[in-house]
Amino acid sequence: MQTSQTSQTSRNPGRRAVLAATACAVVLSMATACGGEAATATTADGKPKITVLRSNGAIFEPLYIAEQQGYFKDAGLDVTIKAGAQDTSQNAPSVLNGEAQFAMTDSSGFLKGAAQDMPIRIVTGLQSATTKTDPTDGLLVKKDSEITSFADLEGKTVGISALGGTIQFICEYLVQKDGGDPSKVKFVALPTTSLTDAATSGKTDAVFSFGPFYFAAKDSGLRSIGNGMNDLPGMIQGVLFSSEEYLSANSATAKKFIEAVAKAITYANANPEAVKAIDKKYTEVPDEFIDAHDTNFYDKNLDTTVMRTVITKMHEFDLLDKEPTDDAVYWDQAPTVTGEE
Amino acid sequence: MASSPTGSSPMKGSLMGGSSTGRVRLLQLGALAAVLALWALIAAVGMVSSTALPGPASVAAAFGDLVGSGTFWQAVGDTLRGAVTGLVVAVAVGIPVGLVTGVYAAAEESSRLLTEILRSFPVIALLPVFLLVLGSTPGMKATVVFIACVFPVLLQAQYGARSVTPAVHETVRSYRVPRLLRFRRVILPGAVPSIMTGLRLAATTSVLVAIGVEVLTTLPGIGHMIMESQQAGVSARAYAYILTAGAIGYAITMLAQLAEQRLLRWRPPTHPGGE
Amino acid sequence: MNPTGTARTAWTFWKPALRQLWLPALVFGVLLVSTAGSTSFYFPPLTEVLDVLWTELLHGGLVGDLWFSLRNIVLGLALATVVGVGAGLVIGEVRTLRLATGPLLDFARATPTVGFVPVIILTLGIGSGPKIFLIFLGSVWPILLNTVSGVQAIGPAVHETARGYRIPWALRMRRVVLPGALPQILAGIRVALSIAVVLMVVSEIYGSPIGLGNFILQSGSSFHVAETWAGTILIGVLGYVLSVLLLLVEHALLGWYHQRAPRARRAVRPPTPPTQLTSTERATSNGVVV
Numbered sequence: 001m002q003t004s005q006t007s008q009t010s011r012n013p014g015r016r017a018v019l020a021a022t023a024c025a026v027v028l029s030m031a032t033a034c035g036g037e038a039a040t041a042t043t044a045d046g047k048p049k050i051t052v053l054r055s056n057g058a059i060f061e062p063l064y065i066a067e068q069q070g071y072f073k074d075a076g077l078d079v080t081i082k083a084g085a086q087d088t089s090q091n092a093p094s095v096l097n098g099e100a101q102f103a104m105t106d107s108s109g110f111l112k113g114a115a116q117d118m119p120i121r122i123v124t125g126l127q128s129a130t131t132k133t134d135p136t137d138g139l140l141v142k143k144d145s146e147i148t149s150f151a152d153l154e155g156k157t158v159g160i161s162a163l164g165g166t167i168q169f170i171c172e173y174l175v176q177k178d179g180g181d182p183s184k185v186k187f188v189a190l191p192t193t194s195l196t197d198a199a200t201s202g203k204t205d206a207v208f209s210f211g212p213f214y215f216a217a218k219d220s221g222l223r224s225i226g227n228g229m230n231d232l233p234g235m236i237q238g239v240l241f242s243s244e245e246y247l248s249a250n251s252a253t254a255k256k257f258i259e260a261v262a263k264a265i266t267y268a269n270a271n272p273e274a275v276k277a278i279d280k281k282y283t284e285v286p287d288e289f290i291d292a293h294d295t296n297f298y299d300k301n302l303d304t305t306v307m308r309t310v311i312t313k314m315h316e317f318d319l320l321d322k323e324p325t326d327d328a329v330y331w332d333q334a335p336t337v338t339g340e341e
Numbered sequence: 342m343a344s345s346p347t348g349s350s351p352m353k354g355s356l357m358g359g360s361s362t363g364r365v366r367l368l369q370l371g372a373l374a375a376v377l378a379l380w381a382l383i384a385a386v387g388m389v390s391s392t393a394l395p396g397p398a399s400v401a402a403a404f405g406d407l408v409g410s411g412t413f414w415q416a417v418g419d420t421l422r423g424a425v426t427g428l429v430v431a432v433a434v435g436i437p438v439g440l441v442t443g444v445y446a447a448a449e450e451s452s453r454l455l456t457e458i459l460r461s462f463p464v465i466a467l468l469p470v471f472l473l474v475l476g477s478t479p480g481m482k483a484t485v486v487f488i489a490c491v492f493p494v495l496l497q498a499q500y501g502a503r504s505v506t507p508a509v510h511e512t513v514r515s516y517r518v519p520r521l522l523r524f525r526r527v528i529l530p531g532a533v534p535s536i537m538t539g540l541r542l543a544a545t546t547s548v549l550v551a552i553g554v555e556v557l558t559t560l561p562g563i564g565h566m567i568m569e570s571q572q573a574g575v576s577a578r579a580y581a582y583i584l585t586a587g588a589i590g591y592a593i594t595m596l597a598q599l600a601e602q603r604l605l606r607w608r609p610p611t612h613p614g615g616e
Numbered sequence: 617m618n619p620t621g622t623a624r625t626a627w628t629f630w631k632p633a634l635r636q637l638w639l640p641a642l643v644f645g646v647l648l649v650s651t652a653g654s655t656s657f658y659f660p661p662l663t664e665v666l667d668v669l670w671t672e673l674l675h676g677g678l679v680g681d682l683w684f685s686l687r688n689i690v691l692g693l694a695l696a697t698v699v700g701v702g703a704g705l706v707i708g709e710v711r712t713l714r715l716a717t718g719p720l721l722d723f724a725r726a727t728p729t730v731g732f733v734p735v736i737i738l739t740l741g742i743g744s745g746p747k748i749f750l751i752f753l754g755s756v757w758p759i760l761l762n763t764v765s766g767v768q769a770i771g772p773a774v775h776e777t778a779r780g781y782r783i784p785w786a787l788r789m790r791r792v793v794l795p796g797a798l799p800q801i802l803a804g805i806r807v808a809l810s811i812a813v814v815l816m817v818v819s820e821i822y823g824s825p826i827g828l829g830n831f832i833l834q835s836g837s838s839f840h841v842a843e844t845w846a847g848t849i850l851i852g853v854l855g856y857v858l859s860v861l862l863l864l865v866e867h868a869l870l871g872w873y874h875q876r877a878p879r880a881r882r883a884v885r886p887p888t889p890p891t892q893l894t895s896t897e898r899a900t901s902n903g904v905v906v
């Protein structure tokens with residue numbers, strides 16, 4: 001096999017050297033980038049360094065308010081807020097391996113990890129379902145649908161944005177409360193943007209939507225049943241949690257952190273405009289929608305009675321493997337309250 | 342610039358036809374226009390709701406907005422960085438291993454089962470564990486890209502090495518050419534056409550996988566922006582990002598083809614079965 | 617070396633089998649031993665994972681899930697092959713079409729299929745339909761593009777010969793072009809297979825909660841680590857079995873390409889009942905092409 005000696009760009013030693021050098025440089029830069037990110041400093045110039053993973057949808061606004069109003073600085077903390085996993089229950093591993101010190105999730109997201117004996121604890125609430133604000137989520141059906149109550153969902157298909165989470169729980173809970181058998185309801189996961197269309201086109205018999213999609217769905221003619229999560233007031237919708245290891249070693253820092261967040265919560269409830277500004281900056285939700293609707297009501301308190309109901313029921317519905325005890329759920333310095341049943 | 346002997350170029354997409362370049366461009370634009378028209382038609386007819394499939398006009402508008410914003414370029418940079426690092430390592434590992442397994446039947450047989458199993462493995466299933474072990478870092482993205490890209494490169498190198506005929510092997514052996522030299526000067530060039538195909542495949546795969554990882558783990562990048570736009574209901578923006586991803590992949594393919602042409606100038610058009 | 621009778625069959629089977637199995641067996645052994653007493657949350661002992669896999673297969677619905685996913689991936693790939701090869705042959709042969717659609721096809725291949733999931737779910741619903749379509753949409757491109765480049769790679773001398781003998785178009789496609797492009801086509805199908813397995817998992821994120829991919833994703837998100845690993849192992853086996861089948865097909869169809877003498881081809885064929893070549897394929901595999 002003869003090969004000609006001319007124009008052999010692959011043989012040119014100079015070119016080959018350049019290619020090799022480039023390859024090495026790229027690999028090295030990747031290695032250093034990799035190494036740099038993995039460092040989790042606990043102190044930098046004396047101040048404790050904290051990374052918080054926020055949710056991607058909503059409820060995270062108090063964190064940014066605390067940053068903007070200087071509450072973290074006043075408490076002597078160096079806080080970085082990063083967007084966490086799309087499914088917030090998946091923030092738990094990041095908290096456990098030290099990538100972040102605190103993270104947001106909702107009640108079922110937290111319980112998923114707790115039920116597997118992950119050593120995580122809730123440090124403060126951010127928001128719970130409350131009748132103080134209008135419902136921003138709920139069950140939706142076609143106008144002419146034969147479904148008029150949750151009990152009618154037996155044998156029907158309900159579209160939700162993620163299986164096994166808070167939405168599936170609240171649906172099953174409300175079915176049971178209405179006298180139906182939740183195990184007879186079929187749930188399917190759908191992209192949140194497709195929920196409205198799924199109901200209108202009949203692909204599913206009903207959907208459970210939330211946020212801007214809920215309102216858009218109602219506008220497009222779907223009928224809503226019930227008040228969504230407001231039908232279980234006190235159900236925790238947003239929490240901050242941390243790992244037991246971090247909390248036992250840094251309990252003073254953690255306390256300062258949640259106190260700063262509590263101040264931000266008070267501020268947020270008093271200044272909805274600030275909250276709206278944060279939504280416009282950090283979410284992709286259209287501005288007109290943000291202006292047209294009320295902001296959430298934030299509450300740092302954790303209603304342990306309702307949470308216990310949630311835990312028991314989730315276990316009953318096979319959404320949880322076991323029922324973690326209260327001291328496996330809450331940090332001992334978290335603002336817990338016992339609600340009236 | 343060499344023009345191909347028979348007038349019908351063996352290189353895909355090559356436009357070295359001289360005077361017919363203009364005509365070809367026209368044809369391509371025509372095809373593009375047909376596709377756009379079809380898209381606009383489907384969107385207008387309303388077979389699918391406008392949130393799911395916005396028309397080309399709104400996507401173009403969204404794209405225009407994006408190009409001006411910093412977040413867009415940052416996302417592009419993040420995706421590319423992950424894709425390129427993974428690809429480079431995949432090539433560095435895949436080519437030598439592929440060549441060796443292509444030439445030595447023993448090596449190929451030993452590694453066959455493992456390669457088959459590993460390459461059929463959807464890396465997606467390992468993402469949760471990767472997240473824990475490697476954390477949510479660009480390094481993790483690059484690792485996943487590496488795993489996805491190394492196999493096409495390896496297999497193509499293997500195919501290419503196998504296409505070197507036994508006659509050549511005999512000749513080289515009878516001249517007692519040392520092993521390393523044999524690989525560098527005989528096997529490698531012989532396998533280069535196949536390897537270039539593999540590189541082309543791997544390059545587009547790398548971007549796709551990087552985006553896939555971003556979609557599933559919210560590492561920063563184009564995939565993350567697609568998800569975020571979809572979650573917020575601004576699907577025109579999501580599609581703009583999708584098209585950006587396509588454009589990037591396309592640009593990479595073009596570059597790879599250019600490289601292919603330049604490196605293979607010394608070799609006449611091949612057909613399967615070797616020479 | 618020509619041992620006679622049954623001894624020959626046994627030895628010629630075991631020798632290559634041993635050569636192929638020693639490395640994987642070693643790796644398996646190492647895994648078994650190194651994870652034996654593991655208390656790590658994310659790396660449970662291999663024995664526990666296998667145990668869970670066994671239980672799920674027997675008592676859980678895993679077999680049903682497996683069957684569902686297998687059906688989807690086979691249908692999706694079959695569809696992709698038919699469309700990809702069909703369109704690829706035509707595009708490859710017709711120069712105008714090839715040049716006109718070249719950039720478009722490259723572009724299409726480079727777009728992430730993942731972004732189209734909402735549209736697909738919306739139009740096709742929540743059953744197997746959208747899943748099969750998603751798999752098809754992602755896997756058709758490597759097959760199509762490889763077919764086109766396979767057709768192009770057929771030397772001009774072949775086309776001249778076919779034209780010289782005035783072979784009609786349809787026959788030329790079947791007997792000359794298709795076999796000539798076959799090596800590239802099969803390479804494309806191998807790539808498409810890996811893509812299809814990934815898309816199979818992605819397609820099961822939404823819609824009815826059945827399927828192997830769904831099992832893995834749900835187990836992963838609820839932190840059932842042993843189940844996640846079990847499902848992952850199963851999916852690896854699934855992908856492997858499919859690629860072995862593909863390999864068998866390749867062996868049967870491409871003996872001439874790998875330049876094995878007819879006798880050697882027969883001996884190398886795996887001991888399972890050899891695939892009976894149809895008369896057409898037998899003709900082309902001894903073929904005149906190239």
